[in-house]
Amino acid sequence: MRRCRCRCRCRSERGAAALEAVVVVGLVLVPMVLALVTAARWVEHRAAATAAADEIARSLVVDPEGADAAAAAVVLAVERGHGLEPGSLWVQSIEVGEPGGDVIVTVVAVLPALTVPFGSWGATEIVAVGQERRPDHSSS
Amino acid sequence: MGWMLVALVGLTQLCVAWYWRAAISDAAARAAAAQSHLEAPSDICVATFAEALGPGADGAAVVVDEVRCELVGDLVVARTGFAMDPWLPLWPTLEVELEAVAVAERIPGEEP
Numbered sequence: 001m002r003r004c005r006c007r008c009r010c011r012s013e014r015g016a017a018a019l020e021a022v023v024v025v026g027l028v029l030v031p032m033v034l035a036l037v038t039a040a041r042w043v044e045h046r047a048a049a050t051a052a053a054d055e056i057a058r059s060l061v062v063d064p065e066g067a068d069a070a071a072a073a074v075v076l077a078v079e080r081g082h083g084l085e086p087g088s089l090w091v092q093s094i095e096v097g098e099p100g101g102d103v104i105v106t107v108v109a110v111l112p113a114l115t116v117p118f119g120s121w122g123a124t125e126i127v128a129v130g131q132e133r134r135p136d137h138s139s140s
Numbered sequence: 141m142g143w144m145l146v147a148l149v150g151l152t153q154l155c156v157a158w159y160w161r162a163a164i165s166d167a168a169a170r171a172a173a174a175q176s177h178l179e180a181p182s183d184i185c186v187a188t189f190a191e192a193l194g195p196g197a198d199g200a201a202v203v204v205d206e207v208r209c210e211l212v213g214d215l216v217v218a219r220t221g222f223a224m225d226p227w228l229p230l231w232p233t234l235e236v237e238l239e240a241v242a243v244a245e246r247i248p249g250e251e252p
Contacts, residue, residue, distance in 0.1 A: 029147060036151060040158045047162065051169060051240070059214065059243040070214050074241060077215055081239030082165070 037115045046126050048082040049109035052089050053130030057105040060096055061132045067094070075107075084109075092127070100136030104129060146228060153227045157234055160202050164222055167192035168207060168240035172218035175209040176242040185209035185218060215241045 052075055059070035075089050092106040107128050112120030171189035174180060189207040207220040221237040 024144070029144065033147075033151065036155065040154075043158075043162065047165065055215075055241060055243050062243055062245055063214075066214070070243060073213060073215060074243065077212075077217065077239070077241040081241060 034114065034116060038113075041111055041115050042126070044082055045084065045088065045109040045111045046128065048078050048084055049089060049107045049126055049128035050130070051082075052078040052091075053105045053107040053128045054132075055130070056091065056094070056107065057103045057130035057132040060094065060103045060105070061134055064096060067096075071105075097134060099134050101134055103132045103134055105131075149227055150231075153224075153234075156201070157224055157236070160222055160224065161236055161238070164193065164204060164220060165238050165240060168218040168220050168238055169242065171207050172209060172216045172240045172242035175218070176216040176244045178245045178247070185216075189218070189220070211244055214244055216244050217241050 055074045055078070056067075056071045059074060060067045063070065071091055071094070075091065076086070078084075079086055079089055088111065089107055089109050092108045093104075094106075095102075095104040097103065107130070109126040109128070110123055111126065113122030113124045114120065167189050170192045171185045174188040175185040186207055186209075193204065202222045202224045205221040205223075207218050209216055209218045211217075218240045219238070221235065223236075224234040226233060
């Protein structure tokens with residue numbers, strides 16, 4: 001009888017260990033990997049959108065007439081620099097105030113809502129705003 | 141449990157790599173911005189990059205490439221990168237190239 005009890009306990013412990021492994025992988029490790037990969041891409045896209053918005057606003061202050069070409073060049077360069085796919089960033093709006101006022105640029109970054117190691121799912125957007133003050137040479 | 145440990149070490153290294161990518165990318169952006177001003181000295185790019193990274197950046201953790209700033213059209217482009225040795229055997233060295241841009245300042249109406 002004693003031998004039987006020991007065998008039964010060993011079997012049940014083996015089952016418990018397998019169950020623990022499944023729980024740890026399913027509830028801890030997999031969500032951790034997904035959160036880490038998704039968060040990293042989110043931060044990367046946010047940094048890229050912010051950089052693009054800031055630089056486009058600055059380009060409008062430096063040369064308001066060449067703003068469209070500069071905006072396209074900045075978006076392309078930022079996408080390349082951050083390793084994003086072309087089309088990940090787009091300029092939503094550009095507001096140019098009077099001299100002495102503000103230039104406000106809104107850039108949207110589009111990224112997958114959930115990224116897994118072998119693909120992605122859904123889409124979400126991050127909005128970044130860049131702002132610069134236009135110089136007012138007439139007041140000086 | 142062994143493979144879980146491997147996964148955790150790999151994940152931790154990825155976290156550290158992302159941290160370095162963000163820090164070096166930010167330093168490159170500052171370098172490009174510094175070089176973008178009118179009459180900026182030619183060595184301001186490298187000096188700003190080194191200052192932004194701080195003294196502890198280039199060491200055992202990562203090897204940071206030199207930064208190179210050049211004017212491309214209306215933009216000052218700062219190019220750099222870093223390499224990170226793997227924390228696990230048989231993994232490849234992680235090499236990342238980075239590029240940051242800043243709009244070159246200029247007198248309105250004049251070509252850059």
